Amino acid sequence: GQQVMQIPQYQHVQEGEDFTTYCNSSTTLSNIQWYKQRPGGHPVFLIQLVKSGEVKKQKRLTFQFGEAKKNSSLHITATQTTDVGTYFCAGSRSNDYKLSFGAGTTVTVRA
Amino acid sequence: DGGITQSPKYLFRKEGQNVTLSCEQNLNHDAMYWYRQDPGQGLRLIYYSQIVNDFQKGDIAEGYSVSREKKESFPLTVTSAQKNPTAFYLCASSIPTVGSYNEQFFGPGTRLTVL
Numbered sequence: 087g088q089q090v091m092q093i094p095q096y097q098h099v100q101e102g103e104d105f106t107t108y109c110n111s112s113t114t115l116s117n118i119q120w121y122k123q124r125p126g127g128h129p130v131f132l133i134q135l136v137k138s139g140e141v142k143k144q145k146r147l148t149f150q151f152g153e154a155k156k157n158s159s160l161h162i163t164a165t166q167t168t169d170v171g172t173y174f175c176a177g178s179r180s181n182d183y184k185l186s187f188g189a190g191t192t193v194t195v196r197a
Numbered sequence: 198d199g200g201i202t203q204s205p206k207y208l209f210r211k212e213g214q215n216v217t218l219s220c221e222q223n224l225n226h227d228a229m230y231w232y233r234q235d236p237g238q239g240l241r242l243i244y245y246s247q248i249v250n251d252f253q254k255g256d257i258a259e260g261y262s263v264s265r266e267k268k269e270s271f272p273l274t275v276t277s278a279q280k281n282p283t284a285f286y287l288c289a290s291s292i293p294t295v296g297s298y299n300e301q302f303f304g305p306g307t308r309l310t311v312l
Contacts, residue, residue, distance in 0.1 A: 095237065117297050128287060128303040129240070136297050174239060176301075183228065183247075183293040185301060189239035 090177055092188030099165045100196050107191040109158040109175035116180040118151050118158040123190070124171040167195050200224065201304035203288050208309045210282075217274045218307045220288030228293035229271040230301065233257060234285040243286075246271055247293050275309065282311045 089112045099105050109118065117136045121129040133142055135151035135158065142149045146169075148161040158175055172192045176185040201222040210216045222229065228247050232240040242255030246265040260279025265271055271290075275282045285308050289301040 092239075116295070117299075119300055128306050129301075131300040131302070134297065134300055176240075178295075178299060181295060183291070183295050183299045184230075184242070184245060185299070187232075187240040189237065 090175060090186045090188040092175055092191055094191055095189060097191055097193045098196065099169075099193060101165060101167065103165055104161065104163045105165060105193070106159055106161045107173055107175075107193075109160075109177075109188050111156045111177050111186075113179060114155050115177035116155075117178055118155075119176045119185065120149055120158075120160055121174045121176065121187075122171050123174065127171075129174060162193075165193075165195055167197060169193055170195050201288060201290055201302055203286075203304035203307050205307060206305065208307055210309070210311050212311055213277045215274055215276050216282075216309065217272050218286055218288075218309070220271045220273065220304055221269055222271075222288075222290045222302075222304075223269060224290055224302060225268075226290035226292055226302070227268065228291045229265070230289045230291075231255075231261070231263065231271070231273045232287045232289065234287055234306075240287065243273065282309060284309060 091110045119134045120132040123129045139153045140151040146163045150159045172190040174190045176187045230245045231243040241257050243261050244263040246252035252265050262274045287306045288304040291301045
């Protein structure tokens with residue numbers, strides 16, 4: 087079945103620094119989505135990428151979808167304490183509406 | 198307010214008892230899902246349903262059962278056959294669109310502890 091791998095599992099970041107989390111799929115995806123789960127909360131949809139090579143920005147967050155539509159990345163610049171949480175990528179295949187979630191990257195921030 | 202509700206937030210049960218977790222949505226979404234979340238393992242799909250009176254097994258359906266008698270409701274029963282039921286359970290819903298715009302909306306979750 088489809089597998090979505092996400093690295094790193096944990097990211098400890100100094101406040102103000104940048105970091106990137108990566109997502110890789112064993113199969114070609116029709117779209118990739120990113121979610122954020124705050125500690126004690128539930129996943130909340132951030133963004134969806136559909137086109138090959140697509141790049142989208144949300145303030146300090148930059149999302150990228152690979153040319154082959156098998157990988158994606160989330161880059162956060164100037165990390166703040168509000169960025170704490172777990173970031174999940176999720177993808178679906180062209181013939182399916184269900185999502186396969188990565189294991190997530192849990193981000194902690196040192197002030 | 199539109200959204201998904203799950204109750205209760207915390208649930209404790211004795212080993213060997215069945216327990217049913219509720220999930221209700223007023224987003225008018227056709228598709229609903231149940232996930233299990235364990236530390237370090239992300240979200241694993243238990244069951245999903247695209248329309249009323251129809252549902253499919255996900256990746257880890259053993260020891261669980263569901264029903265979909267109404268569009269708004271998708272209750273999950275954790276049976277005594279589930280060997281390790283203690284976990285955080287998340288319900289979600291979406292428009293079952295293939296290819297795009299199928300983002301999922303999650304409920305607040307139920308944390309089940311089996312003693």
